[in-house]
Amino acid sequence: MDELFQKYRETGDVTIRNKIAEKYLYIAAVIAKKFVGRGVEYDDLYQVASLALIRGIERFDPEKGIKFSTYITPSIAGEIKNYFRDRARLVHLPRTVTELRARIRRATEELTAETGKNPSAAELAARLRVSEEEVVRAMEAGVTVSLDRPAEDGTSNYYDTIPAPDDGSIERMESADMLSVAVRGLNRRERTFLRLRYGEALSQAETAKRMGVSQMSVSRLERKVLAQIRENVRKDMS
Amino acid sequence: MNALMKVCFPIRTELMTTVRLMTGGLGSHVGLGVDDTEDCKACVTESLLMLLSAGYRSAELLFSEDDGLSVSVTGTDKTQNKVPMYEEEISMALLEALSEGFVIEKEAGVLRTLRFRFAL
Numbered sequence: 540m541d542e543l544f545q546k547y548r549e550t551g552d553v554t555i556r557n558k559i560a561e562k563y564l565y566i567a568a569v570i571a572k573k574f575v576g577r578g579v580e581y582d583d584l585y586q587v588a589s590l591a592l593i594r595g596i597e598r599f600d601p602e603k604g605i606k607f608s609t610y611i612t613p614s615i616a617g618e619i620k621n622y623f624r625d626r627a628r629l630v631h632l633p634r635t636v637t638e639l640r641a642r643i644r645r646a647t648e649e650l651t652a653e654t655g656k657n658p659s660a661a662e663l664a665a666r667l668r669v670s671e672e673e674v675v676r677a678m679e680a681g682v683t684v685s686l687d688r689p690a691e692d693g694t695s696n697y698y699d700t701i702p703a704p705d706d707g708s709i710e711r712m713e714s715a716d717m718l719s720v721a722v723r724g725l726n727r728r729e730r731t732f733l734r735l736r737y738g739e740a741l742s743q744a745e746t747a748k749r750m751g752v753s754q755m756s757v758s759r760l761e762r763k764v765l766a767q768i769r770e771n772v773r774k775d776m777s
Numbered sequence: 778m779n780a781l782m783k784v785c786f787p788i789r790t791e792l793m794t795t796v797r798l799m800t801g802g803l804g805s806h807v808g809l810g811v812d813d814t815e816d817c818k819a820c821v822t823e824s825l826l827m828l829l830s831a832g833y834r835s836a837e838l839l840f841s842e843d844d845g846l847s848v849s850v851t852g853t854d855k856t857q858n859k860v861p862m863y864e865e866e867i868s869m870a871l872l873e874a875l876s877e878g879f880v881i882e883k884e885a886g887v888l889r890t891l892r893f894r895f896a897l
Binding site (some may be wrong): 566569572573577606623656657659660670671674676741 | 798801802804805808809810811812813814819823828863864866867869870871873874
């Protein structure tokens with residue numbers, strides 16, 4: 540791996556950087572999971588962590604004798620914390636979040652703006668006229684499972700049970716299955732229309748040009764095909 | 778440094794939320810900000826995971842007030858069965874990144890105590 544880093548530093552070849560990133564992407568996932576439950580979705584955290592990973596790869600110098608995982612972990616954690624500071628206040632809270640949790644977030648924003656520092660639970664409690672205990676409990680309970688607690692097997696934590704970002708193959712299989720039902724009974728011309736209009740995302744005019752027909756014909760064809768698809772799906776689901 | 782609370786407990790899944798609540802309560806008590814309190818909870822849990830993977834079945838948590846919150850997490854009731862750590866290096870680097878003055882103490886080369894602090 541050090542050779543790859545060295546090679547990347549010498550050549551700046553993005554394919555080498557991407558190879559390194561693939562190898563270490565799990566670190567971004569592990570660290571992002573540690574910060575779940577603070578009002579920002581995992582996917583957003585993972586994205587921030589991944590970008591930090593790539594920036595870290597670009598800066599990392601293997602000749603300094605430090606392991607990459609040791610070097611990158613604080614960088615990723617730092618980026619995530621910056622993200623919380625800069626952006627988390629703007630993220631809409633999930634529907635499942637309790638009213639008190641939402642009020643705590645709002646009060647945190649207000650107090651941070653007023654005092655320039657992150658408020659304590661006591662300050663939040665005073666602002667919201669609730670007990671400190673209620674604030675602490677709302678921050679912890681009823682909002683999200685504590686995913687960084689050890690899992691039942693004792694060898695990992697619950698964050699590790701969150702599925703890793705996959706390549707979307709399952710979604711693709713389901714989509715393909717649904718699609719085969721939807722297009723059942725369509726003739727070749729109608730399928731060609733679908734491929735051009737929705738597969739290649741062409742406009743009606745472009746689709747008409749490719750099919751050698753008028754735009755009006757395409758418009759009629761579209762209504763007919765969509766009606767047929769709706770009917771096929773409805774039958775399949777009933 | 779004023780000792781605030783000392784707790785011994787088995788490192789078990791069902792107690793982790795309680796430990797996090799307690800940590801949050803003490804963070805609040807000493808006046809830590811909510812983000813630091815969240816980080817402190819993550820560090821406590823991470824420390825317990827590390828001790829568990831080193832083969833400890835129980836832990837002793839000591840919280841002290843020291844212009845912030847100082848935490849000492851010590852493994853007790855050691856077994857011979859070490860559970861492979863999923864990412865020990867990452868855990869250590871994370872603790873170092875999130876807290877101040879993170880140190881570990883080893884006994885015969887085996888992890889025994891983790892200490893860290895969150896300043897006001």
